[in-house]
Amino acid sequence: MSEKKRRRADPGPSGPTAATKKSRARGSSHAHDLRKQLKPDSEILASLRRMYDEAQSAAASSSKTLTLSDLNLSSACREVSDCDASSVKLAIERAILDIARSILAGRGFSFDVPSRSASNQLYVPELDRIVLRDKSSSRAFANLSTVRKATITARVLSLVYAVLLRDIHVTKRDLFYTDVKLFQDQSQSDAVLDDASCMLGCTRSSLHVVASEKGVVVGRLVFTDDGDRIDCTKMGIGGKAIPPNIDRVGNLESDALFILLVEKDAAFMRLAEDRFYNRFPCIIVTAKGQPDVATRLFLKRMKAELKLPVLALVDSDPYGLKILSVYMCGSKNMSYDSSNLTTPDIKWLGVRPSDLDKYQIPDQCRLPMTDQDVKAGKDLLEEEFVKRNEGWVKELESMVRTRQKAEIQALSSFGFQYLTEVYMPLKLQQKDWL
Amino acid sequence: MSEKKRRRADPGPSGPTAATKKSRARGSSHAHDLRKQLKPDSEILASLRRMYDEAQSAAASSSKTLTLSDLNLSSACREVSDCDASSVKLAIERAILDIARSILAGRGFSFDVPSRSASNQLYVPELDRIVLRDKSSSRAFANLSTVRKATITARVLSLVYAVLLRDIHVTKRDLFYTDVKLFQDQSQSDAVLDDASCMLGCTRSSLHVVASEKGVVVGRLVFTDDGDRIDCTKMGIGGKAIPPNIDRVGNLESDALFILLVEKDAAFMRLAEDRFYNRFPCIIVTAKGQPDVATRLFLKRMKAELKLPVLALVDSDPYGLKILSVYMCGSKNMSYDSSNLTTPDIKWLGVRPSDLDKYQIPDQCRLPMTDQDVKAGKDLLEEEFVKRNEGWVKELESMVRTRQKAEIQALSSFGFQYLTEVYMPLKLQQKDWL
Structure with a gap:
């Protein structure tokens, strides 16, 4: 794009209020400096390709991922x-036969x-x-407390x-409704479903x-959904809805x-x-907030089959990191299923607390953290998956210390396309993730 | 499907609790009777085709829809x-020139x-x-209360x-973040955005x-999203995400x-x-609950260009009808935009209060309405769009009287595929909508 067009379109430096003009102009000129640091795309792409090759060869050399039996924990x-489906049917038949x-x-x-x-x-x-330990309990029919x-x-x-x-898929809600009198409450059929699993x-x-x-999902991915071939580069702006049933993918x-x-x-x-x-060949995926099971399964599947590095773009607040933790380590109430739902080794690209100064996010776009936010941040500092990563600890400590948070959208203060035109390319160029 | 396979798979009549067995068996045999009432698909399709032709010719004869100027209200x-985009730019330039x-x-x-x-x-x-009346107010710069x-x-x-x-699209949140110091709160930039509109x-x-x-969206629809051709019969089970920007559709x-x-x-x-x-050529669309603007625009657009009848499948409770009302009449805070967001003439196919008895939905799948539900139902009875449709009034009165509601999923009590195999085909066969 020509400099002229960019300047004309950039809404940053032309605000009407005199008071904000100076600080905004300063932030904006910094934004301009950062833009000038950008190397040609070909150089950034070459460095991305090296990262890709490393990920592929790392996946090839560690021909299998560590399992419970490798650790003598099975x-x-x-x-x-x-x-x-046929193995599950067999497992059910076996369970009934045992009884x-x-x-x-x-x-x-x-x-x-x-x-x-x-x-x-x-x-x-x-x-x-x-994961789950091996403790189990007996659920007897001839016992008042367990019947x-x-x-x-x-x-x-x-x-x-x-x-x-029938070879179909149903929701938990459907399951509940097939026998409301017995289940009484959906939480009961849901819990037993997890038990059955x-x-x-x-x-x-x-x-x-x-x-x-x-x-x-959108971007450089082709897959089949229930037999239909989906090309995610041809899904417009809306993207393709991630299917609820991963086994049809x-x-x-x-x-x-x-x-x-x-x-x-x-x-x-x-x-x-x-x-x-x-511009930068990638697959872009979002769960629109708290990750649902379908999106987690889909990410896990992509990572396992395509062996691609995963970079995460989340808000700079404790909840952004919590969302990362769900993708990476799973949620506690589905721990028995953690190996199928989790994608370890996700890199925290941004928006990180240190980005706020590095990109000179204006003060008015930084939000004060509430006491609850700070507590959530401190709790995260106690989590194993954070402790293992020194860079994350530093970032999180600085977040809790400065008591400042910011959303991804805060980057819009330098222009609506700053995210795609400067922030992301510079991050990729500098391999700036943890 | 063979009767044998259907019986084997139908989870309805094989429950383990003796107490519920009898009532479930009764409901299930009724479900079986209804299934036998189904005519061959070809007959149902012929009747649907007549409905389609009527909709097309009705749209052709009333070559244009009524507007404010037809009513001398413009x-x-x-x-x-x-x-x-160029007309909007022109309108902004004119506004600034006037000032x-x-x-x-x-x-x-x-x-x-x-x-x-x-x-x-x-x-x-x-x-x-x-719609909005013509009252307006002056927002002067040289006035403390409006500056x-x-x-x-x-x-x-x-x-x-x-x-x-730039010919791009942004969210309200992006807009807010470009000048947090001035806007202070997103509700302020949102409100002024509606004013500007x-x-x-x-x-x-x-x-x-x-x-x-x-x-x-999924089904018999082909459209372009930002130039990409999307065939919604080839979108698997997940479907195509409806794009946020209708002007690229x-x-x-x-x-x-x-x-x-x-x-x-x-x-x-x-x-x-x-x-x-x-089986029945149609386009299936959902906003997953409360309708968002993008889905409403998309429905409106489909209805206007394809001139198809619209049938609605919602829960049998006041909120199901409220959702219909948003699609049909719009929400109050965007009334100035009602003609572009609303799709009048949506038929209420089900699940209707009268369906609960007609389909013998088991008692345990009917939920008692709370006082708040009943109030919401009574409020709806006062709404113009309900009053105009005698059938709706009767259904709603019966809902409020019996104080019973039910979700679409309640149909699962007769088998997971009862919705697609019996309920919907029978509804179409009997043209059972209001």
Whole structure:
């Protein structure tokens, strides 16, 4: 773009209020300096390609990722894995057969259900995930305190079996509505569904019970959704909605050099409209806030199959980091499924507390942190996944100290396209992530 | 599907609790009777085609829709319309020129801003929309009580001009962040943005300031999103995310016989996975709850260009109807933009209060209405758009009387695919909508 057009269009330095003019002009001239630091795209691309090659060869040399059995933990810990419909059906049939045998042997009707309580959870640093220990409890039919749950468990297993037979997918809400009188409350059928997942050793998505999707993807990715070939460079600005059922997703192909994980849809829209992925080949994905299961599964799948580095663009506040932690380490109430839902090794590109000064984000775009924000920040400093990364600790400490936060949108104060034209390219050029 | 497979898969009648067995079996046998009432698809399709032809010829004979000027209200009322970027730029230039002239003539610097308050709103039954009366107020720079708002107005106009010059789209949040010191609070820049829209006579989307999208679409529709051709029959189960910027949407083509507007994403997923649109050619769209502006614009656009009947599938509760009302009549705080956002003539297909008995929805799937629900229902009975439709009044009265509500998912109690295999086909066969 010509300098003239850029200047004319840049809304930064032409404000009407005299008072703000000086500070804005200073911030804006700094923004201009940063723009001049940008090297030609070809140089940035060459450096990105080296990073890509490293990620590919690292993935090739460590031919498999570490598992519980590598750590001799497979008997002491429990995880679930993705299974195809016929394996899940077989697992259900086996469970029912075991019960039949137990009844015939005079030992009665009882399920052996893994405990999912916090006391049975374990953070494994080598895996960088939370997993379940092996504690389990008996859920007997002939016992007043467990008869209800045993009945619900049998019902849920039979419903899942019916869903798998039909080869369809349903939501947790659908499942609940098939027997409201028995389940009474959706939280009951939901909890037993998680139990069933642990019992059978299969992920919840293997059971064909899915959460509703809210994520979108755009950029250099081609995949099939239920057999339809989707080219994400041809999805306009709206992007492709991430499918709720990951087992219908297949044939991932990409010439991207990295995956850009974006917290918010406003930033996603900016990047999509500017077709950022054509300038720097990448796949852009967002869950529009708190990550849902479908988006986490989709990211994990892309990372595993395409072996691309993942860079994250989140707000500079404790919640931005919390969102990263959900993608990376999982949430506590689905710890049994952590290996299938988590994508370790996500790089924190920005917006980082140190960016606020580096990019001279104007004071009025920085927001004061509330006491609750500060507490959330301090809590994060105690988390294992933060402690392991010295750079993150420093950034988080500085956030808590300065009590300042900022949204990705704060970059708009230098012009609406500053994100795509200066901030992101400079970040990529300087490999400025942690 | 063979009767055998269906029976095996139907989770309805094989529950483990003896107590619920009888009532469930009764409901399920009724469900089975309804299934037998279904005629061959070819007959249902022929009747749908007649409905489609009627809609097309009705649209052709009333070659234009009623406008304010047809009712001699154009001088007394105010509406905005979709304008292209160059007309909006021209309108801004004219507004600024007018002010320059006013200053030169010694009358000072002042904006004439239409009032958007409730007292200036008018429901026009002929249009079935809320519009603005012509009251406006002067926003002078040389007046302590209006100087701030006048300054903000000038700033917003200049920002919108910059966005249009660049031919990009931004969010309200982006706009706010370009001058936090001046705007102080996003509600202030948002409000002035609506003012600017009224002043210029252009819709907010014409100003290229967009809301984030959350809607998805799937089915018999082909369109272009920012130049990319999107075939919505090839969007898998996830569907295509509806673009935030309607002005980049074009070239709509369809062989659908109707549009199916769905309140919730769970029902959307069921319909998409079962590829319902291949059995009954239709376009399926959802905003996943409360309709956002992008989805409303998209629906309006489809209805206007394709002239298809619109059938709505919502929960049987007051909020289901409220959602319909937003699609049909608009929301009060954007009444100046009602003609561009609203799609009148949406048919209420279900789930209606009378469906609960007709389809013998089991008692345990009906939920008691709270006092707040009942109040919301009674409030709706006072609304013009309900009063005009006798069938709606009856249904709503029965809902308030029985104090029962039900979600779309309640149909899952007869099997997960009851919605797509029995309920929807029977509704279409019987033309059972109001």
